[in-house]
Amino acid sequence: MQKRVINPWTWQDTRGYVQGVEVRQQEGVLYCAGQAAVLPDGSSSTADMKTQMQQALQNLETVISKAGYACKNIVRLTVYTTSSEELFATCFNDYTDWTQKHGVQTALTLMEVKSLYETLSIEFEATVVR
Numbered sequence: 829m830q831k832r833v834i835n836p837w838t839w840q841d842t843r844g845y846v847q848g849v850e851v852r853q854q855e856g857v858l859y860c861a862g863q864a865a866v867l868p869d870g871s872s873s874t875a876d877m878k879t880q881m882q883q884a885l886q887n888l889e890t891v892i893s894k895a896g897y898a899c900k901n902i903v904r905l906t907v908y909t910t911s912s913e914e915l916f917a918t919c920f921n922d923y924t925d926w927t928q929k930h931g932v933q934t935a936l937t938l939m940e941v942k943s944l945y946e947t948l949s950i951e952f953e954a955t956v957v958r
Contacts (some may be wrong), residue, residue, distance in 0.1 A: 829851060829853055829854045829855060829901070829957055830851070830852040830853050830904070830958060831849060831850070831851050831901070831957070832849070832850040832851075832852075833846045833848070833849055833933050834847055834848035834849070834850065835848075835858040837857065837869070840931055842924070842938070843852065843926065844923055844924035844927040844928070844932070844936070845905070845925065845927070845933075845934055845936035846925050846928075846933045846934065846935060846936075847935070848920055848935055849863070849903040849904070849933065849934065849935050851903055851957050852899075854957040854958060855862065855958045856897075856940060856958045857955065857956070857957050857958075858892065858895050858897050858954075858955070858957075858958070859955055860888060860891050860952075860953060860955070860956065861891075861953070862870065862951040862952065862953045863884050863888040863891060863938040863951065863952050863953070863954075864880070864883075864884050864887070864942065864944060864945065864948040864950065864951040864952075865879070865880035865881075865884050865887070865891055865948060865949075865950070866883075866887065866948075867883070867884035868885055872908075872945060872946035872947045872948050873947065874947045875888040875911070876918070877911070877914050877915060877919055877921040877949045878918045879924065880948065880949050880950050881919045881923065881950050882922065883923055884951060884952055885923075885952065888930065888952050888954060889930075892956055893958075894897050896958070897956045897957075897958050898930075898956075898958075899930035899931075899932055899956075899957075900930055900931035900933075901931050901956050901957050901958060902934045902954045902956050903953070903955055903956065903957055904934060904955035905932075905934045905935070905936050905937075905952060905953070905954050905955075906936075906937045906938075906952070906953040906954075907936065907937070907938045907939070907950065907951070907952055908939050908941050908944060908950065908951040908952075908953070909938070909939070909940055909941070909949060909950045910940070910941060910943060910944060910948075910949045910950075911940065911949065911952075912927065912940040914949070915938075916923065930937050934954075939944070939948070
């Protein structure tokens with residue numbers, strides 16, 4: 829797989845994403861369902877958004893690794909949250925730390941939604957290539 833990042837500016841560098849990702853000669857594409865803070869028993873977390881983000885990212889990592897892919901090859905990530913204000917105030921730095929830890933350079937869209945399933949406050953939907 830060949831991956832090329834397109835960044836006409838530098839301001840997004842500290843925000844944990846890139847403006848565009850071109851992929852050539854990939855061997856496979858993994859489309860991940862939205863991963864949220866759903867616990868191993870199938871129950872939805874009632875924790876705060878920061879804790880839910882950690883669980884959701886861990887769940888995303890699990891799906892990606894079980895499929896034989898790597899987080900560094902996430903090329904598209906959509907974040908759904910019930911409160912953008914809370915996300916930026918309490919845990920956006922956790923997200924950027926996670927991207928740095930895994931070498932993630934992804935095109936990113938963040939959307940505030942009225943609600944997510946049951947008690948969930950954040951969800952990640954990813955496209956990963958190999």
